[in-house]
Amino acid sequence: AQSVTQPDIHITVSEGASLELRCNYSYGATPYLFWYVQSPGQGLQLLLKYFSGDTLVQGIKGFEAEFKRSQSSFNLRKPSVHWSDAAEYFCAVGEVAYALNFGKGTSLLVTP
Amino acid sequence: GAGVSQSPSNKVTEKGKDVELRCDPISGHTALYWYRQSLGQGLEFLIYFQGNSAPDKSGLPSDRFSAERTGGSVSTLTIQRTQQEDSAVYLCASSLVGTGGQETQYFGPGTRLLVL
Numbered sequence: 001a002q003s004v005t006q007p008d009i010h011i012t013v014s015e016g017a018s019l020e021l022r023c024n025y026s027y028g029a030t031p032y033l034f035w036y037v038q039s040p041g042q043g044l045q046l047l048l049k050y051f052s053g054d055t056l057v058q059g060i061k062g063f064e065a066e067f068k069r070s071q072s073s074f075n076l077r078k079p080s081v082h083w084s085d086a087a088e089y090f091c092a093v094g095e096v097a098y099a100l101n102f103g104k105g106t107s108l109l110v111t112p
Numbered sequence: 113g114a115g116v117s118q119s120p121s122n123k124v125t126e127k128g129k130d131v132e133l134r135c136d137p138i139s140g141h142t143a144l145y146w147y148r149q150s151l152g153q154g155l156e157f158l159i160y161f162q163g164n165s166a167p168d169k170s171g172l173p174s175d176r177f178s179a180e181r182t183g184g185s186v187s188t189l190t191i192q193r194t195q196q197e198d199s200a201v202y203l204c205a206s207s208l209v210g211t212g213g214q215e216t217q218y219f220g221p222g223t224r225l226l227v228l
Binding site for chain 1: 154156168171218222
């Protein structure tokens with residue numbers, strides 16, 4: 001069955017530290033891949049997406065993600081986290097871009 | 113410009129009642145999507161509208177759920193005979209187009225539904 005897994009429910013990092021949020025998927029072919037962020041009281045905002053081509057994609061707010069076909073992963077990274085990055089992060093996957101299957105989310109806490 | 117708006121922001125209803133949730137997409141966006149976010153779960157795709165094409169209803173969990181999009185703009189998601197398990201945040205999104213894989217979905221703030 002098709003699935004999206006975000007193994008980490010909560011992650012805590014210190015401000016200025018690097019961040020990696022994991023996303024694994026189970027799909028038959030290379031799907032469309034997205035990362036969204038949901039800040040408190042805000043709607044979901046697209047950080048970045050991968051459809052094809054270069055497997056390292058750059059997004060907004062200094063985020064990047066790398067598609068690894070062999071590992072069926074699409075992990076989100078940021079070299080230096082800011083306090084304003086504290087939010088809920090969702091990985092989304094779909095065989096078509098309009099019918100996305102979202103992970104359960106990873107809640108990021110940033111400490112001083 | 114204005115983003116996707118949804119109303120009401122919160123809705124409390126009694127089990128067995130019908131509810132209607134409204135979504136106003138971004139002006140000019142031809143594609144509209146409904147998702148459900150249940151407590152502790154990821155977002156679940158419900159339905160997708162693209163222009164005048166027949167909607168993709170493959171994500172609707174039961175025949176109690178229906179949605180329409182009037183005039184290619186505003187959409188209403190209707191849940192009949194609500195059950196407690198319908199309690200969730202219902203999110204609407206819109207995009208410029210729905211095919212080609214290049215569209216970006218812009219999400220509304222959601223409607224938080226509580227069925228007592």
